[in-house]
Amino acid sequence: MHVTSEQRLDDGVRERAFTLGDIPGFLWTPASASASASAPVPLILLGHPTLGLARMYPRLAARARYSAAQGFATATVELPGCGDRPRWPAMEQARAELRRTLQAGEPVGDELVDALILPLVDKAVPEWQTALDAFLALPEVGGPVGYSGGVISIGIRLAAVDPRIAAAGLFAGSYVPRAMFEEARKVTIPLYVLLQWDDEGNDRQAALDLFDALGSTEKALEANMGGHTGVPQFAGEAAAQFFTRHLK
Amino acid sequence: MHVTSEQRLDDGVRERAFTLGDIPGFLWTPASASASASAPVPLILLGHPTLGLARMYPRLAARARYSAAQGFATATVELPGCGDRPRWPAMEQARAELRRTLQAGEPVGDELVDALILPLVDKAVPEWQTALDAFLALPEVGGPVGYSGGVISIGIRLAAVDPRIAAAGLFAGSYVPRAMFEEARKVTIPLYVLLQWDDEGNDRQAALDLFDALGSTEKALEANMGGHTGVPQFAGEAAAQFFTRHLK
Numbered sequence: 001m002h003v004t005s006e007q008r009l010d011d012g013v014r015e016r017a018f019t020l021g022d023i024p025g026f027l028w029t030p031a032s033a034s035a036s037a038s039a040p041v042p043l044i045l046l047g048h049p050t051l052g053l054a055r056m057y058p059r060l061a062a063r064a065r066y067s068a069a070q071g072f073a074t075a076t077v078e079l080p081g082c083g084d085r086p087r088w089p090a091m092e093q094a095r096a097e098l099r100r101t102l103q104a105g106e107p108v109g110d111e112l113v114d115a116l117i118l119p120l121v122d123k124a125v126p127e128w129q130t131a132l133d134a135f136l137a138l139p140e141v142g143g144p145v146g147y148s149g150g151v152i153s154i155g156i157r158l159a160a161v162d163p164r165i166a167a168a169g170l171f172a173g174s175y176v177p178r179a180m181f182e183e184a185r186k187v188t189i190p191l192y193v194l195l196q197w198d199d200e201g202n203d204r205q206a207a208l209d210l211f212d213a214l215g216s217t218e219k220a221l222e223a224n225m226g227g228h229t230g231v232p233q234f235a236g237e238a239a240a241q242f243f244t245r246h247l248k
Numbered sequence: 249m250h251v252t253s254e255q256r257l258d259d260g261v262r263e264r265a266f267t268l269g270d271i272p273g274f275l276w277t278p279a280s281a282s283a284s285a286s287a288p289v290p291l292i293l294l295g296h297p298t299l300g301l302a303r304m305y306p307r308l309a310a311r312a313r314y315s316a317a318q319g320f321a322t323a324t325v326e327l328p329g330c331g332d333r334p335r336w337p338a339m340e341q342a343r344a345e346l347r348r349t350l351q352a353g354e355p356v357g358d359e360l361v362d363a364l365i366l367p368l369v370d371k372a373v374p375e376w377q378t379a380l381d382a383f384l385a386l387p388e389v390g391g392p393v394g395y396s397g398g399v400i401s402i403g404i405r406l407a408a409v410d411p412r413i414a415a416a417g418l419f420a421g422s423y424v425p426r427a428m429f430e431e432a433r434k435v436t437i438p439l440y441v442l443l444q445w446d447d448e449g450n451d452r453q454a455a456l457d458l459f460d461a462l463g464s465t466e467k468a469l470e471a472n473m474g475g476h477t478g479v480p481q482f483a484g485e486a487a488a489q490f491f492t493r494h495l496k
Contacts, residue, residue, distance in 0.1 A: 197460070197469075212445070216473075217473055219473055220471065220483070221445075221469070221470065221471040221472075222469065222470045222471075223468065223469040223470075223471075224467075224469075225464075225465060225466060234489065234490075234493065235468070237489075238486055238489075241482065241485075241486075245482065
């Protein structure tokens with residue numbers, strides 16, 4: 001992990017921009033975690049949509065500062081094919097097909113969803129695991145680790161395959177390939193799932209079916225009114241309470 | 249309102265058992281609300297199932313104490329045909345038919361649900377409104393008023409017809425007559441709806457449809473794992489935070 005820049009935010013939160021190989025990312029640690037003598041703080045991985053870190057930065061930094069106030073370190077990395085990272089032809093083709101389909105008002109079919117999501121999950125999850133190795137090697141960051149938000153299929157795969165992830169807050173707001181329903185059954189950690197009831201780009205029934213498929217015995221679904229970006233502030237607070245229950 | 253007994257609970261909460269005409273009930277006020285000089289505290293009406301107040305007392309008192317710690321008065325009255333209150337033949341017949349149906353493992357049909365719930369709602373709601381008149385006449389109790397839990401159709405009717413109810417926490421855990429879906433559209437106050445995902449006596453899809461039908465622009469659904477009586481403690485805390493947001 002190569003730190004490319006570092007700053008202190010207003011509230012004492014330490015923000016490090018880094019690259020890990022050719023993957024950029026951010027790590028935020030609470031002011032209290034900076035003293036070398038203090039105990040390591042638990043970590044939450046901040047998932048995000050495929051819009052690129054630069055565009056997502058304000059929302060990510062706000063989530064990081066809120067989490068720091070609860071005593072959590074947070075970190076995120078750029079997704080494959082997003083931001084400044086190299087595109088690959090199949091993904092570009094799938095995205096172009098999605099734009100065409102949505103502009104034409106046509107339904108987004110299973111094949112297109114698979115093409116958009118499955119290669120992304122296959123590439124992203126090992127990268128997040130490698131990044132997690134690097135975060136946990138820092139003396140000020142410890143387990144247990146949570147995963148929060150972003151592309152729900154990435155969160156599900158990560159929760160299913162990496163035993164270091166102890167709890168996950170998922171956002172049921174992106175397309176879900178049929179194959180992920182089977183993977184969802186393998187997830188056994190505590191889950192807090194947010195759903196926007198009127199999310200124009202999301203299939204509500206599929207989200208409810210996915211929640212039902214998740215194998216965890218402790219899982220909660222919170223549905224709020226409004227569209228994709230309308231998650232109310234109190235839902236974020238409830239998710240923070242979920243992580244405090246499970247990571248501390 | 250005729251107070252029949254009064255006691256102080258451990259935490260200073262004042263509990264009054266009363267009768268209102270021939271309807272028994274309880275009123276709990278926080279220790280802080282007893283001083284004659286203090287401002288009136290907001291009130292939450294505690295709904296409950298049709299098992300009778302005596303049987304429900306421990307859970308109601310626990311909810312009352314928890315609410316008092318948040319600064320709320322709480323109150324409840326016995327439902328018609330329950331506890332020591334007189335039965336009526338049609339209700340007894342519907343209950344007998346429900347027992348027979350469940351023992352035979354048959355589905356509970358719409359006609360039976362109507363017979364069980366609609367007369368109960370028709371009788372109970374005016375009684376709760378009369379009780380609310382009495383509670384709000386006390387100097388230590390003020391508005392705004394919340395309604396919490398119990399038979400969801402009673403909560404929906406009350407929220408639809410009584411403008412004093414400013415927010416409601418509903419428990420989607422009882423049979424819902426088809427007619428209530430239409431009434432649900434008339435509800436416009438903020439709502440927090442709890443659903444137990446594996447409630448053996450509840451139709452999950454009907455609960456989701458009912459949530460969808462509710463007319464409020466601010467409504468949240470929280471679904472947790474487990475059966476009817478397995479509502480986790482943190483769900484109660486989330487509901488309390490909902491009331492604090494809307495009644496204070």
